[in-house]
Amino acid sequence: MDAHGAIARISLSAVQHNLQQAKRLAPSAKAIAVVKANAYGHGDLMVASALQPLADMFGVARFEEAQKLRSSGIKQPILLLSGFLNAEQLQFAALNNFQVCIHEFAQLAVLETTPLAAPITAWIKIDSGMHRIGFSPEQADAVFARVNAITQVVQPVNAMTHFAQADEPEQRSITETAIARFQQATAGKVRHTALCNSAGVMAFPQAHSDFIRPGIMLYGITPFAEQQGSDVGLRPAMDFTSSLIAVREHKAGEPIGYGASWVSPRDTRIGVIAVGYGDGYPRMAPAGTPVLVNGRRVPLVGRVAMDMATVDLGPEGTEQVGDEVILWGNGLAAEEVARHVGTIAYELVTRLTARPKLEYVD
Structure with missing residues (x-):
C-alpha cells in the first residue's frame, strides 16, 4: 500500500x-x-x-x-x-x-x-x-x-x-x-x-x-470567472494531490458521512481520500465536485470532514487503496473546482493549512 x-x-x-x-x-x-x-x-x-x-x-x-x-x-x-x-x-x-x-x-x-x-x-x-x-x-x-x-x-x-x-x-x-x-x-x-x-x-x-x-x-x-489558466497560455503551478485510503462496497439507499447529506441511488463503490478541511480542502464542496482518481473524473459525495473526503467510484470502478487523487491541478483546473464550491481559485490555493507538504518538482 x-x-x-x-x-x-x-x-x-x-x-x-x-x-x-x-x-x-x-x-x-x-x-x-x-x-x-x-x-x-x-x-x-x-x-x-x-x-x-x-x-x-x-x-x-x-x-x-x-x-x-x-x-x-x-x-x-x-x-x-x-x-x-x-x-x-x-x-x-x-x-x-x-x-x-x-x-x-x-x-x-x-x-x-x-x-x-x-x-x-x-x-x-x-x-x-x-x-x-x-x-x-x-x-x-x-x-x-x-x-x-x-x-x-x-x-x-x-x-x-x-x-x-x-x-x-x-x-x-x-x-x-x-x-x-x-x-x-x-x-x-x-x-x-x-x-x-x-x-x-x-x-x-x-x-x-x-x-x-x-x-x-x-x-x-x-x-x-469563466476561464481557466490554460485558456490564456498559463500553466497550473500546483497539483494538490492525495490518495485513496479505503475503497468500500456501498449499497443503494445507504447514506455516507456526517449528516447523511448524500444517499446512494445505486449499489456502488466509494473511495475515501486522505484529505479534508484540516488540509485546506473546502468543507463546503458540494456533492458532484469533480476529483481525478488515477486520471478518471469522479464526483465528490457526502460531506467533507476534517481528515477525509469521499467519492463515488461507480459500480464498475477498479481503483484501489493507494491510488493517486488530484483535487486540483493539471487535468482539473482550480478554477473549475472553485466554481463548484462557490468561491474563487485564489481562495483554494491560499487556504492550504500547514499539514499538506509542499514538494517542488522542478
Whole structure:
C-alpha cells in the first residue's frame, strides 16, 4: 500500500513560464511579482528564488513577509503593498531596500517626522474606485505637494492604483474610467506608475504603464470567472494531490458521512481520500465536485470532514487503496473546482493549512 496524505506539488518552471507570459503581454513594463500570502500558497521563498532572474521587484502585503524574503537572501527591491504601520517599520524599510505604498494620511505624517538612515522610494496609492485604501483623486495634488517636500523620499515619487472590476469583462467601462481618473490625478507629478494586477495585465494593455503587478496569473490561474489558466497560455503551478485510503462496497439507499447529506441511488463503490478541511480542502464542496482518481473524473459525495473526503467510484470502478487523487491541478483546473464550491481559485490555493507538504518538482 503506497497511500499518502495531502501533498501540494509545485512546479517552479510553471511559475517562471507564467511570469514570462505576463511580460510578453506587457513588453515595455517592468514586473513586480506578487508573492504575498506565502506566494498564494505556493511557498514564497522558493517562488521568489525561482523568479529572481525574471522579476524586477517583488510585492508583498505584510511587513513580515518582506522581512522573511530579505533575510532569506532575496536581493530585489520589495514593495510593501500595504505600506508600513509605524516609524520602526519605516526605518527598517529604508535600511533594507523596501519600497513603501503610502495610502493614508497617518502614514504620511510618520514619513514627514521620522528620520531615516537612507532615502526611501514611495508609491502614492490613488483610489480609482476600489474605495478601500488610497487617496482620492481630489486629494492627490495636496498629497504630492507634501511628499515632494520630504527630502528623505526619492524624488519624484511613484504612484499606483488597484482596479476593483478589471476581472469583469462586462464592466469594462468602469475600469476605463478608473484608468482615466488615475492618469488625470498623477499626470506630470510622478516618476513611475503601476496600475495593473493580473486582470489588468491581461485585459487592459493601455494601462500597462511602467510596472505591472502580476499575482494570481503567476500561479497559472486566471482572474476571469469563466476561464481557466490554460485558456490564456498559463500553466497550473500546483497539483494538490492525495490518495485513496479505503475503497468500500456501498449499497443503494445507504447514506455516507456526517449528516447523511448524500444517499446512494445505486449499489456502488466509494473511495475515501486522505484529505479534508484540516488540509485546506473546502468543507463546503458540494456533492458532484469533480476529483481525478488515477486520471478518471469522479464526483465528490457526502460531506467533507476534517481528515477525509469521499467519492463515488461507480459500480464498475477498479481503483484501489493507494491510488493517486488530484483535487486540483493539471487535468482539473482550480478554477473549475472553485466554481463548484462557490468561491474563487485564489481562495483554494491560499487556504492550504500547514499539514499538506509542499514538494517542488522542478
